[in-house]
Amino acid sequence: MTLLWDADPTASDRYSFALGADIVRFDNLATATRALQEYVNDPLLIIGPEVDMQSACDLSDFARVERPEMGVVLMRRRLDVTVLAQALRSGIREVIPADDLTALADAARRSRELSSKVAGHVGDAAVTEGRVVTVFSAKGGVGKTTFSTNLGAYLASKGSKVLLMDLDLAFGDVAISLQLLPQNSMSDLIAMSGHLDAQGLASIVTRHESGLDVAAAPSEPSDADRIPGALVGEALRVARRAYDYVVVDTPPAFTEHVLAAFDVSDLLILIATLDIPAVKNLRLSLDTLDLLGSPKESRVVVLNRSDAKVGLRAEDVVAAIRQDIAITVPSSAAVPASINRGVPIVLDEPRHAVSVALRELADRFIRVQPAAGSPGSKADEPKRSERWSLTRGSKR
Ligand SMILES: Nc1ncnc2c1ncn2[C@@H]1O[C@H](COP(=O)(O)OP(=O)(O)O)[C@@H](O)[C@H]1O
Ligand SMILES: [Mg+2]
Incomplete structure (x- = not known):
């Protein structure tokens, strides 16, 4: 043809x-x-x-x-x-x-x-195209930024080349959670729209000490409106060629930016918590994802603050959303404390129950298992034991 x-x-x-x-x-x-x-x-x-x-x-x-x-x-x-x-x-x-x-x-x-x-x-x-993982919940304050920063930092600490993109473009707090002072942000991509390449993308990222690259949200909330959804799609497609993993943090809404991310995501991590509005929003989100044609097998639901004693149990959530919970993450004051220190808890307190759960999430669902004779990571000099086969799952 x-x-x-x-x-x-x-x-x-x-x-x-x-x-x-x-x-x-x-x-x-x-x-x-x-x-x-x-x-x-x-x-x-x-x-x-x-x-x-x-x-x-x-x-x-x-x-x-x-x-x-x-x-x-x-x-x-x-x-x-x-x-x-x-x-x-x-x-x-x-x-x-x-x-x-x-x-x-x-x-x-x-x-x-x-x-x-x-x-x-x-x-x-194409075999070495990275995996795009989007962390989403239609409700604020459930742990999206906590998860995305920790997952990004953990994957980077393992020797992979990782980009964390903050799509909460108006009120993103990835940079502040990692105590970064970005010189550039997602709004600097606007000028490169339509002809963005890996170098252009690299020019707007800020490096965290874990090795994680961060594409920070603009410092001006109003800049969010100037960034078209198509540009986000373009940036993610360029990013997955340059990185092993692209982790995307999102705002609590189906914005055009979020939809663009869903479109190129290999995995969606949906966060539930034990409160009725969050469960209702998750059910609606799952229905919306079905309508958008997002494949069920590329989603995992994670229950955050799973041990909160609030009268709602994990089983109730499963019954309401009609989908299994893949991982449960306990509640701990160590989480906000780590954010206040600006160090992801997975790196700072690796033995903490929250860190163990987050690592399990990454190891079971994100990290592609090592394969003999696999092509290397895109990280500069990956250690032998940390090379991964990056064969992508089925792509739409
Ligand atoms: N497992 C947890 N235990 C205790 N506090 C948590 C936990 N997960 C998140 N938090 C806290 O909840 C608040 C909101 O989390 P955040 O990741 O910013 O949510 P979102 O990005 O969804 O709005 C933060 O203060 C964070 O420290
Ligand atoms: Mg957030």
């Missing part, structure tokens, strides 16, 4: 001689962009002569990051040095004269050959 961006409805027929009859046509940048993410087995995109140069380059820039094996062939009515230079900069493979069907057929053949070679390598690289 060939992807074709051309507003002219007769274009598919005209080009079928050169490209074959199996053509999917789009008539704008948005649908073409979506198509690149949908038709993942089709590595050839033809851009028609009427598409303006800037949009063509934008799409090619996007393809270069999202679909490195994809070939973009551009048709132009006039070929000059400026056009060629611009095309080159955006990674367009060939620029050919409009209506030269022989040139189109040749360019398409060359591009497909190259794509199949590149795909071999990209296939290898």
Whole structure:
């Protein structure tokens, strides 16, 4: 199948001689962009002569990051040095004269050959794509930030390359919980929207002493509105190529940012507590996730402060949410104390019952088990015993 961006409805027929009859046509940048993410087995995109140069380059820039094996062939009515230079900069493979069907057929053949070679390598690289783990609850104060900071710090302390992204963009407190003073934040990604790469992402993170990288929430709550959901998706897709694990902390709501994170998450950690509103919200969240088509097998429910004597028992929660609880984490004053010290409890008091439970959560559900002869972690120099096979679970 060939992807074709051309507003002219007769274009598919005209080009079928050169490209074959199996053509999917789009008539704008948005649908073409979506198509690149949908038709993942089709590595050839033809851009028609009427598409303006800037949009063509934008799409090619996007393809270069999202679909490195994809070939973009551009048709132009006039070929000059400026056009060629611009095309080159955006990674367009060939620029050919409009209506030269022989040139189109040749360019398409060359591009497909190259794509199949590149795909071999990209296939290898895909194995090392990191896992995205989102910690969510529709209620505030249940332990999302506690869990995400501890899980991130624990995974990093094991030698993995880990990014913790604070998607509680208005009131995020990941940075303060880890006593970091970020120079940059998620709002600095705005300028890189559409062409974000690993270097750009690296320029906004703050390193914690555990080795954990943090993409902090903006210091101005109002900046949250300036960050589009699509940018969060873009950042997470770039991040999972650069990191072994990407842990995402969230606000207590289904914001567009949270939905973008769900979309690319391999695992959702949903937090329950022993109070009726939290259980009700969890039930509603699970229903919403079902509606969104999120697979059940990629969710775990964790009960935080499981020993609180409040008249509601863990069994009641299981009955209400109709889903098992994977891990229970006890309540302890050591948790707020560790946050006040700015040191994750898993690192500071590894024998504490809360730390033991958090490690169990990470080891059972997040950390991919070591495999013999597996490709290494993306951490600079991982120790032999700390290398993991990063084969991802089933991706939607
Ligand atoms: N297991 C626990 N025992 C005691 N206090 C906890 C526990 N988990 C979280 N807390 C405390 O509850 C408060 C809210 O936790 P936080 O992680 O900020 O929640 P959220 O991010 O969901 O709003 C914090 O003061 C934290 O220290
Ligand atoms: Mg929080």
